[in-house]
Amino acid sequence: xxxxxxxxxxxxxxxxxxxxxxxxxxxxxxxxxxxxxxxxxxxxxxxxxxxxxxxxxxxxxxxxxxxxxxxxxxxxxxxxxxxxxxxxxxxxxxxxxxxxxxxxxxxxxxxxxxxxxxxxxxxxxxxxxxxxxxxxxxxxxxxxxxxxxxxxxxxxxxxxxxxxxxxxxxxxxxxxxxxxxxxxxxxxxxxxxxxxxxxxxxxxxxxxxxxxxxxxxxxxxxxxxxxxxxxxxxxxxxxxxxxxxxxxxxxxxxxxxxxxxxxxxxxxxxxxxxxxxxxxxxxxxxxxxxxxxxxxxxxxxxxxxxxxxxxxxxxxxxxxxxxxxxxxxxxxxxxxxxxxxxxxxxxxxxxxxxxxxxxxxxxxxxxxxxxxxxxxxxxxxxxxxxxxxxxxxxxxxxxxxxxxxxxxxxxxxxxxxxxxxxxxxxxx
Numbered sequence: 001x002x003x004x005x006x007x008x009x010x011x012x013x014x015x016x017x018x019x020x021x022x023x024x025x026x027x028x029x030x031x032x033x034x035x036x037x038x039x040x041x042x043x044x045x046x047x048x049x050x051x052x053x054x055x056x057x058x059x060x061x062x063x064x065x066x067x068x069x070x071x072x073x074x075x076x077x078x079x080x081x082x083x084x085x086x087x088x089x090x091x092x093x094x095x096x097x098x099x100x101x102x103x104x105x106x107x108x109x110x111x112x113x114x115x116x117x118x119x120x121x122x123x124x125x126x127x128x129x130x131x132x133x134x135x136x137x138x139x140x141x142x143x144x145x146x147x148x149x150x151x152x153x154x155x156x157x158x159x160x161x162x163x164x165x166x167x168x169x170x171x172x173x174x175x176x177x178x179x180x181x182x183x184x185x186x187x188x189x190x191x192x193x194x195x196x197x198x199x200x201x202x203x204x205x206x207x208x209x210x211x212x213x214x215x216x217x218x219x220x221x222x223x224x225x226x227x228x229x230x231x232x233x234x235x236x237x238x239x240x241x242x243x244x245x246x247x248x249x250x251x252x253x254x255x256x257x258x259x260x261x262x263x264x265x266x267x268x269x270x271x272x273x274x275x276x277x278x279x280x281x282x283x284x285x286x287x288x289x290x291x292x293x294x295x296x297x298x299x300x301x302x303x304x305x306x307x308x309x310x311x312x313x314x315x316x317x318x319x320x321x322x323x324x325x326x327x328x329x330x331x332x333x334x335x336x337x338x339x340x341x342x343x344x345x346x347x348x349x350x351x352x353x354x355x356x357x358x359x360x361x362x363x364x365x366x367x368x369x370x371x372x373x374x375x376x377x378x379x380x381x382x383x384x385x386x387x388x389x390x391x392x393x394x395x396x397x398x399x400x401x402x403x404x405x406x407x408x409x410x411x412x413x414x415x416x417x418x419x420x421x422x423x424x425x426x427x428x
């Protein structure tokens with residue numbers, strides 16, 4: 001059946017492809033980079049002026065004196081009706097004074113780019129991520145050059161101000177809900193935990209931010225309608241001759257429903273690494289070329305371990321009452337095993353904050369360390385979850401990279417059409 005060809009001037013990727021449960025010809029990964037924020041080297045003023053000309057100015061002016069208190073330009077990419085890619089032209093820079101205060105000063109112009117890389121490249125971040133930082137940033141640079149019609153410097157020398165590393169875990173929908181029921185008492189040193197029902201936990205901090213959430217509800221709330229709208233327009237522009245009037249809408253909804261089904265069975269864990277930690281770890285403001293996959297994975301592992309207290313890699317974690325009792329009795333004297341089992345019961349039933357109040361500081365941390373070293377967890381235990389027929393959460397599950405349910409295989413795809421397209425990028 002003949003199709004109307006898509007304009008090659010809009011082509012950005014070699015081929016647009018969509019996830020399918022059927023035969024595969026392409027594949028995409030589920031774990032890797034998500035949001036990045038990078039700062040360009042100083043650039044020619046005429047180039048940054050072009051970026052500013054394509055944007056929208058926001059400012060605050062004091063009416064009494066006419067003094068402009070602040071001004072910001074946000075570039076809205078041409079042709080994108082719902083762009084999530086921030087391109088910010090800058091004519092001032094920031095540095096710390098001798099007193100430690102951050103001060104603003106005039107500087108040569110530059111730009112700051114912030115976006116979710118998989119959303120920028122694919123319109124969604126359920127799958128299609130990239131592990132390599134330099135490859136990902138170069139893909140974004142290529143996309144921006146084509147969308148804005150300007151030349152940008154190679155991103156290898158751009159400064160990294162933020163980078164998110166994400167991992168996905170394969171669990172049935174009900175098991176994800178049970179995970180959040182059982183992790184209610186999780187705590188992080190010196191940070192305030194934010195919990196949102198049976199869907200997510202959020203741990204903000206100055207150096208990192210940790211997010212664990214059910215991808216299904218998050219995708220449905222934040223991305224599904226936008227992506228369906230973009231896909232509907234895409235299919236409509238390239239619909240077969242004599243197709244039904246609702247053909248484009250049905251095709252778009254079918255594709256979004258397939259992604260939704262995938263997201264429903266995914267628990268996602270993210271660690272957002274802030275500029276303060278990046279600068280400290282590298283001893284300077286790191287460039288894109290310096291931030292490796294190994295570094296990002298190491299930060300993810302360390303932050304998740306601090307949150308979950310799940311012990312060393314390679315230690316089989318136990319969390320049910322009988323298994324914990326047996327593990328402790330095998331490792332410690334009967335008297336100490338009994339004390340630790342009672343301590344574990346309090347941790348699993350009432351949480352760390354409550355147990356800190358009932359023990360001296362030294363006793364609390366000593367006993368907690370013994371549990372962690374023994375591979376004992378007080379999260380998602382049988383003291384918290386009501387046993388019921390058909391319970392779905394595996395007893396050994398934990399959202400760490402060593403867990404067997406971490407998604408490492410590829411999502412299978414098949415091409416939606418045989419023409420070139422960049423509209424999914426514009427859905428970002």
